Structures are given as structure tokens and as C-alpha cells.
Amino acid sequence: MDSHFPPLEMQSLLIIEVKVAQNKRKESWLLKKEAERGCCWLCWMLLAVLIANFEGNILVERFNGVPGEERLHWRSFLVKLGADNLKGVKNEELFVACHKSVYIVYTVLGHVSIYLVGKDEYDELALSEAIFVVTSAIKDVCGKPPTERLFLDKYGRICLCLDEIVWKGLLENMDKDRIKRLMRLKPPTEF
């Protein structure tokens, strides 16, 4: 788009014109996009959510934009991090780590440990927010900080709530009630 774009009032007029040409443009644009794919055209920034038990078994993992060959590294890195640091830690105490420009925030909840990996926008603090959402959602689902058994019993629902919290590598819903409603297939705002 060139630098002269009319102010908001005139836009609706313009939109009609633009719409006609839009389809044509889109096609060529898509071709271009296809070429750009692979570099991050969609910002995958919450790279991973990972939940493991204390023995290092991974219970849930959601990788976003992490190549397959790196996942193994991340897995073992995180599990090792947890094994080194999470012994006898109280619930929901936050831990932080970083690797190059990637941040990791992790914590313990009941008998599971939760790891979040992110970069750019999802720095330590954003990840802390996110991990707070995740832990409180899990607590809601399980009713208390889960034991491993409880966690596994509620596995399906936990997957659903994670699905509402992290959507394609971006943090989506942070509000507890919203998440609860959406998990039950209700609209985010009740009428």
C-alpha cells in the first residue's frame, strides 16, 4: 500500500472499490506467502507447553513451531531442568530459565510439573501470566492441585482447557470463567 491512505471516514467508500480488486490481489499474494512459509509468517511464539510428572514422563506436550528434531532436545532439556530444580518446591512457585533468546518458565502443581517455553512477546513475564492461567485452569478441572492419577483421570478435559488457553501458539483466553464456558461449548460471554 502506498503511503497515502485516507482517514477513517473515507475508508468505507474505498473499501467497495478495493473489494473488487481484492480477489485478484489475494491470489498473487498467496503465492508470495507460500514462498515465505517456513519463516514465521504467523508468529509462533509460545513455543511449547509441557507437563510432566516427577519421574520425567511427559504427560502433555504442545509444541508450536518447533521443528521435530528439536523437540527431543527441548523435552530432555526441560525435564532435566525440572529434575535439577523442582525437588521439594512448593506449589506454583515460579522458576525461570533461558536459552539464547528463548525463555522458559516452569513450576510445580501437585504432582506434575508444568513448563512453558516462549520467545519474543512471550518473555518470562508473559509466560508467568500464561502459566498462571494454565495452573489455575488445571486446578479448576481437577478441583485441587492434581496428583498424577487425578491428572490422568481428567486428561481429556485438561486437553480441552489447554486448547482454549493456547491456540495455535498464541495465548488466547486468560479468564477462568471464559475458559470454563468455552470448554463446555458455551459462548465466552453468556447472555
Add this chain to the structure above:
Amino acid sequence: MADSSGTTLMDLISSDPTSAPPPPSTSAQAPTASHQRAASPFSKPVTATTTTDRKSKRSTLMQIQSDAVSAARAAVRIPHKHKKKPVSYAQLARSIHELAASSDQKKSQRQLVHHVFPKLAVYNSVDPSLAPSLLMLGQQCEDRTILRYVYYYLARILPDTGAQGLTPGGGIPTPNWDALADIDAVGGVTRADVVPRILDRLSTEALNSDIEFHPRRLQALKALTYASTTPEILPKLYELVFGILDKVADTPDKRKKGIFGAKGGDKESIIRSNLQYASMSALRRLPLDPGNPIFLHRAVQGVSFADPVAVRHSLEIISELATKDPYAVAMALGKLAQTGGALQDVLHLHDVLARVALARLCHSINRAKSLDERADIKSHFSSLLYQLLLDPSDRVCFEAILCVLGKSDSADRTEERAIGWYRLTREVLKAPEAPSVKDKDTKASKTRRPQLLIKLVMRRLESSFRSFSRPVLHAAARVVQEMGKSRAAAFALGLHDNINEGEDVNTFAENNETEDGKAQAEGHRRIGSISMSNGAGNKDTVASLLASLMEVVRTTIACECVYVRAMVIKALIWMQSPQETFAELESMIASELSDPAWSAALLNDILLTLHARFKATPDMAVTLLEIARVFATKVPGKIDADVLQLLWKTCLVGAGPEGKHTALEAVTIVLDLPPPQPGSMSGLTSIDRVSAFDPKSALALQRLVQAAVWFLGENANYAASEYAWESRTPPGTALMMLDADKMVAAASSRNPTLANALTRLQRCAFIGSWEVRIIAAQALTTMAIRSGEPYRIQIYEFLHALAQGGVQSQFSDMHISNGEDQGASGTGLGSLLSPMLKVLDDMYNAQDDLIKEMRNHDNAKKEWSDEELKKLYETHERLLDLVSLFCYVPRSKYLPLGPTSAKLIEIYRNRHNITSSSVMRDSAAVATGISELIYEATKPSTAPVESDNNLDDDLVNAWATGLADDGLWGNNAPAMNRVNEFLAGAGTDAPDVDDENVISRPSMSYDDMWAKTLLETAEVDDDGRSSGSSSPDSVGSVETSISSHFGGMNYPSLFSSKPSSYGGSSQPTEKASTGRHTRPSAGSSSYEGYGSPISEEPPPYSSPVHQRFESFENPLTGQGSSSFDSHEEDRSSTGGNAQSGGSALYDFTAGGDDELSLTAGEEVEIEYEVDGWFYVKKKRPGRDGKMAGLVPVLYVSQS
């Protein structure tokens, strides 16, 4: 559960909680269970490898088959209830198909919700054959939970999990679909069949405007976005999303923001808001379309939406668009940004990420060049940004600080950074509309006084550092680090620019206190503004603010989290300014490094930070070197020696003329350290104590010392600005006449840097380990060649003593001993030193000759004849070639015959039209020197160097400075890659957990290649060696070791290359001039033709080393031995048991138990050849009583 084999997550889930105790409580079973889990694909323990993956895949497949057989027989039931066996994917799939058919029954619904769907979630993908059943369920089922699962699974089918591996879910790998297709009742359903059907269904659902259908509509829209990885579907998705937005976005939304959180409102508007949310979220997941006005328009509309998440997404979209086209975005936002506009409302939005996006948006519009004329627009956005500094959330506030500081994600520009620092220190936050007074310190904000940004920020950071949350500490330290970067940028610009402001933030403080006259005007202005905000007056200078902040930062080093500490150290490094004393920082780092919790990755990160800091402020070279030294001594095992060496080099170059001495000292102090004492933990905080407790780090320290010695030899002349060709000693000054003591005194008084370096190297050559001594000898030679007198003679004497030491005492009893020589000399360096000494000898001899000649000519008052000049010139060239083999010297300037020869050489050159550059007909190695070989190694060494002209006077300096610009290292050195990567801020790749491998980075470096080039052109010249010295030398080996030193890691190859060192004999150039330069000579001190037999005695004291030889496979071996063939075709070089006779050409003294001493002329029987050695049998036992053993191939002529 513990008795089931191969426990996976599925096992855990399907195990019956009532019959078996939950896993965590069974502590006794835990080890076995976890052991078994190691083989399972899901639990991926630290050691998981692809092999286990494959194995488990196979076992899963087998399980499927067995399941299929058993399931065929059994009545179809949910297996869970009856068996404790884990549920297989196939079983789950089958139950879905069956239950879908009976989904109207309560019982099957329950089954689905409680057993089937949760277990299916374990698998990392869902196969398309399930889709028909899922779609059926979606159509027929009323149960909300089932429906929610249906959308969940449909969404997981949609993404194209192609090569990128962007599978949204992790988990157990889903079994091969083809295998499933055979078992499945449905069978043969592929993705291509299913995806269009799913898309159709979801699209119709997404467009269904039935109110009852509303929640499903939202979920359908969400599920659809997962298909956005397939480009063909994208246009459809855009159409859909824009279609919905057309309907819901344009209706004027009169409601004010204040009430959206409240429950209630009319149904219609809530539905609209929900749809706005869903479509905006969907739009956020679609690729950006920067040029599309509709896209922008809709995103901008989103800012005024009622739903907070929708607002966040729209802001995120806008801020991303703004990085591409800030002008368009600013225009589109128009009034929204003004006071009372929607963007102002975002300030009070509960959503943290929305405010973060707002900060980014403001930043990218603020920095846009295209908006420079629209100061009004910019001011709106910057005031928004400044208000965000007051945000209660740390995340938002820190983001705002970073934005103010001018940090950008892509490329950091120094100017922007500098401006950022300026902005932070100067700008004032003018009475915000409704200041959030979270910050308890800012009482002033209640009274709406304008506040200085810097004070706000400092207070905020200080209070953050008091937090107990590790992420907050980490983030705060990171912000301080960024602040340091901006400050450094300001310093850097302020230095060469007219702006005093860049640096006066600091000097101002002092000015303020000392009433210095400088920067008064600026100072007054600042005092004014500060006192305006504080009222208290001039105590709050930027420097004092910074000082109090840094005090808090320093205390944070007590945090037990090592990552926080690392960040704090980085922040301190960045905040360190060249003028301040760094003793505190240094001791802090030193004590930190003693903590074993530090991982190698983190330490190297800090080392790289030092690099980055150096790049920003070259003045700090010395400081940084001092800090780097701490790393070298404290954690030699954990740091990357290459990166450290690079840091040394760049710092040395950057230290400037006056700092060079200190810089070199900082490097060489490593050498002065006492050897590590195992087990001594006493010197925890002492910097000068080596902490190498374990063998691994002791080894690493060893390597580091070698690196330091090499570095010293290579750079001492540069650091001391003392070159033979630019000697400070005027030509003809006969310093040699002095005796040694006076000479040393004279030398050290003249150039303490070089003298110090010399002393250190001499010390190393005596007391270092074997490897260090080798390098030290080489380094000394390099210095001898490069330095003028008296340093050269000083080194020469030293080397001579080193080489001779012990030999003479051995001479007497050598023949009565059993011949077992403990090496070439007392120091063990004799074999290595004699070629070096020979070169020096030769130079001195030639110089003597020249002086004699000149005297003769002077006395006889006759001109130099052309013939004589030619001879002189040839000697000059020959010596140059020789010298160039040892180290780089600029050929056009270097005068091996001494300064006096300059005139004569010049005459000859002029007479014969030889320009100094055109005479370089020699190999790449000679022409370019060792370091240049990084580039030249690939060239055939016989090829003439084209770029002669580059080798001009200042080449050495240029070469050295080139390092600073990465010129030399840019492409090749692995360390440089790391540094560059770090500087570019890259790094999302996975961490390497394996701590064992931190130092064993494979580095196939140029030295090997170089050795190869030498070997390929090598020509062996078996000249008479009449000297009684029992240490035949190998120039080749000298070269290899010099160069291979730098690679650091492949030391063994130096020793394993016996055959290669035979080959690595002489330069092709020697052939013409000196190849047959044979002259029987009595002393080992005189040069006997450069292409003298190049053979190598095994290193002295090497019996243990020697055992290793056999085990080393030297890649060069083949090359090496093939090069002998020129004159040894007759000998069976292929080894084997080809027995033949032969006779010893020279005396050979065994260097190890398996070697055999020979006397020249002795008849032997050659058994076989191995790696350049013959296994021979004598006819009768020798003096030592041995009959058979190994001798170097070249010592025996085959008959």
C-alpha cells in the same frame, strides 16, 4: 500398572486406579517403572533417541496387529472395563466408529466422554479415518461435551502436518494410518478425502446464524483456523472471516468500554461481541496481509470491540502491521489514538498482552521515519507509551521501557538505541489523565506533576528487584541489560559526535557535584527539570539514580536461580562503563564461577556478552579481558576456548596503542597461574587460583594455556609494536656486542611489553607441560623472527640453551649407554628446536657473511658486482622463504640479512626490475602466513598468489585490525559464527542438554588442510646428515604443530602423523635454490640445507605416548605416505608381509621400547611397513641387545 511392560502415558491413563495404587505412591516400583518407560515413545526421557522411537513404533504396530486379531474374536466392547491392558489406538478408533452409530444413547455418550475421547487425546494426531464418525457425531449428538471434543479432534485433523512438523499436539505417535486402514471397518480414508468434507461442514457451521447454534459457530470458526497452513484453503478462510466481520464489526457500537465486563446487555449485542471475538481471533491466526486495506481496516475496528481478547488480537495485528507500514497504520488509527480514543481505553483494559501490543504499536509508530512530519501523531503515541510506564503490570511496564530504550526485535541500530537512552534520561511524562498510582514511591504522580521518565523507570526497576518472583527478577535484569546497551550506544555515539548529551548523563553528575564548568548549559536544564519533578533539588542525578539501581541489581546476585544470576551479570557487564572500576564486578564474577551450578551454555553466553560489550565500547577491551581471564582460570572446562581466544584477539586489537600492553598482560596472566591443585577448594574466591578440580577441566585448562602461549607468540610483536622491519633500533646498532645480561636489561627497558612476553614464554618453555613447551618454543621462534635485535639474539641464545641443555652431557656416555636416549635433549625440545635454530643460525651466518663482504668491498673500495648482488639477493629470498615457513612476515619489508642489506637488495631489485611483490613466486603458505591459511588452504599450494599487492607494509596491522571487523574470521571460524549469531540475537534452537560434550566440539580446522597442502607438494630430499645429533628434525612437524595448535582439539593428530611428517618436508620453492644445498657440517648449529632429510623421531619421553600412536587413525596418513613415492617407489609401501632386505642409511636411536636403534650401514631385514615405519630385524643383536623393532622408513634403503 507397574507390572505391565513398556509403560506409556496410555498405560498410565488406562490403568485402573482402584485396582492399582497411583504411580507416585508406589515408590518401590518407581525405578523399574521409569526404567521401562525409557523404552516407551511417549515418556521420552533424557536419553531417548531415535532408535528407541523406531523400536517403539514397531512394537506399537505389532500391538495393533495383535489387537486386531484378538479384537476380531472378542465381542466389541470398550476394552478398558474388562482388561487392564492399555487401550490401543485401533481400539479407540473402533469404539468411536461404533459409538458414533449409537450416539443417541446415554450410555455410549458417557463412554465417549469419559473413556474414548480423553484417551484419544494422548495420541499426537488423529487419523482421517475417524473424521466421518466425528462428523456424524457432530451432526447427531446434542451433548455439549461430546461436541466440544468433536471440534477439538476435527481441528487436529485439519493442520497439514507436513515437513515442518508443526503438529499442534505432542504425545504418542499415532500408529501408521495405512496399517490402521486394513483393520478399520471404514478403512482406506485418506486426508484428501476427509479434509474438504470437514472444511465444508465447519464453514457452513461458522456461517450458521441461528442463535441456538451460536456457541458451535464460534468453535467451528476456531477449528477452521487450524487449516490455515494449507495455502489453498486460505482464501476461503479470509472470505469467511471477513464475511463475518462485515456483519458484526460495522454496526456502530455505542456502548462504552466501561461496561463490557459487566454481565448483561442485550442478547444481540453479546452475540455480536462473541462473533467479533471469534472472528478477530481467527484473523489473528491467519497470515498477515500487510498491503490489504481491508485487513487493516478490520483490525483497527477491532480496537473498539467490546471483547477484551478481541481487542488484544486486533492490537497485536495492528502492531505487527505497523512494523511494516507505520504510516498506513497511523492514518487508519486516526482519532483512536487521541485523547479519549479507543487506544486510551486500552490503557485500562485488563488484558496484559493487549497493553503489551499497544506499547509495541506506539513504539513502531514513534520510530517510523515516514511519520517524521506528523509530530502531532507521534506525540499522541509517545504519550501513550509513556503512560504505559506507569502500568501496574511488570510485563507492560518493562515492554514500555524497552520500547523507550529503542530496542527492536530485528536489528538493533546504534542511533536508535542512543536516542532511546537520551529519551529515557530527558523526557518527561506529562500529567497523565488518570495516573495509576500503584507505584507507592511516586507520590508525586497524585499531584499530577510531570515526572522524569528516568526516575519513574528507576524506581520501578528497583521495586521489581525487590520481588521474590524469579521471572520478575530475570526480566528486570534483562531490562537493565537493555538499558546498558542503549547507554553504551549513547556513549559510542557521543564520543565521536558533537553531542555531549550522550555521555553527559554520567559526566553531568560529576559536573554537578564538582561544579565543573563543562556541560553547564545542559546541566542547568537538567537540574531545572529534575527539581521540577522532585522539588528536592539536584541530588537526583542520572548517575546517582543509576548507582542506586545498580546497587539493587548487585544484590540480586544472591538469587539462587542461576539463570537470574546470569542475567544480572550480563546486566552488570552492560552497565559497566569504561571509566568505572570493575574490581567489584570481577570479584563477583569470580565468586560466581566457583558455583558448579553454572552450565557451560550459560557461561559461554556471558562470554559472548563480553564480546557484544566490546563491540559496543572498544575502550573496554582491557576490562573485558580481565573478566575473560577469570573465566579462563575459573572454569576452563566449561568455556569454549575458541570463543575466548577470539575475544582475546578482538580485545587486543581494540585496546588501542596504549592499552595493548595491559591487554597482553591480561591474556598472559593465565600463564602465570600455578598449576591446578586437585582437591584444593580453598581459593574459592581468589581470581588467581585455578579451579580445575577434575581431570576434564584440568585438560581444558591445559588447552587454554596452550592457546594463550600460542596467542602470545603470535601477537606479542603486534602488542609491543616491535617488528624487525620497523625496529626501534636504528640499523647498525651493534647491540649484539653487549653481554647477555646487559642486553636483557636494555631490551626490557626499551620495550617492556615484549620483554615481559618473552620472559613468560621462556618460563613456559621450561616449566610447562610437554605440549605447552612445544608451543612456547614455536612462539619464541615466531617472536625471534619477527623482532629486531636485541630480542632476536636474546631468544636465539635461549633457544640454543634449550636445545643443547642435556645433550652435551649425554654425548659423553651415549656410546657406552645402551643407546636408550631419553629424547633429543634435556628439555625434550631438541628435535623441535633445531630447525628453528637452523633458520636463525642461517640468518646470522648470512648476516655475518654480508658484513664481511661489505667490509671487503669497503676496504677494497670496489662496487658490488651484479653477480655478487645476485648471490646476496638469492640468499635473501631463500631466507625469506625459510622464515615464512615459521611465521608470517611481510616479504616486502622483511630483511633476513639485517637492516644493512636493504640498500644492496634495493640496488639489485632496481637493476633487474624486480618489484618486491613480484618476486613472490612461492606457495600460499609462504606468501600469506599461517593465519591467512584459513582462506588459502583450499588453494593448491603451488599456485602463485594473485593478490600480491595486498601484502603491503601494514599487512600485519591490517590483518590484526581486520579481525575486529570480522573480516578474516567471518566465514570460517566456528567461534565467530557463534559470536555473530549471538550478536544478531539469534537462537531459538534447542538447547543441548548433554553436558559431557561441551568441549569436544569437532573442529576440523584449517591446520589439517594445511598440513595436507604441505604434504602434497612435498619432496623428500635425503641429504647427507652427518651430524651426530640423534634428533633428526622435521620442519613439517613443526609446521603442523604450530598450526594444529590453533585448532586446539586435534592435538593427537600431531603425534599420530608420523608418516605425514616425513612427507611434510620442504617447500617446492626450495628445489631450485637450496634443494641440493649440501654441505657437510660439523655442528648442529649450522644449517645443512633446508631440504634435509625430514624424518621425525618420536617425541622424547614418549613411550606412553607411543602406545597411542597405533590407535590414532590419521586421515593424512594416506596423503603423507604417497608423497614419498617419488623416490621410494621401489619400496613396498603398501605394507603387508613383503619381506625384503635393506640397509640402514643413518644412525637411528630408538625412542621407545618398540623401536630399534640402527647404525648407518647396518644390514636389516624388512618385515613389514606400518604408517611410515618399517618393522625390521637385524642380523645380529645391537648394543642394546634388541634384534627387531620399528625404524623410520627413511632411515632404511630397501634393496
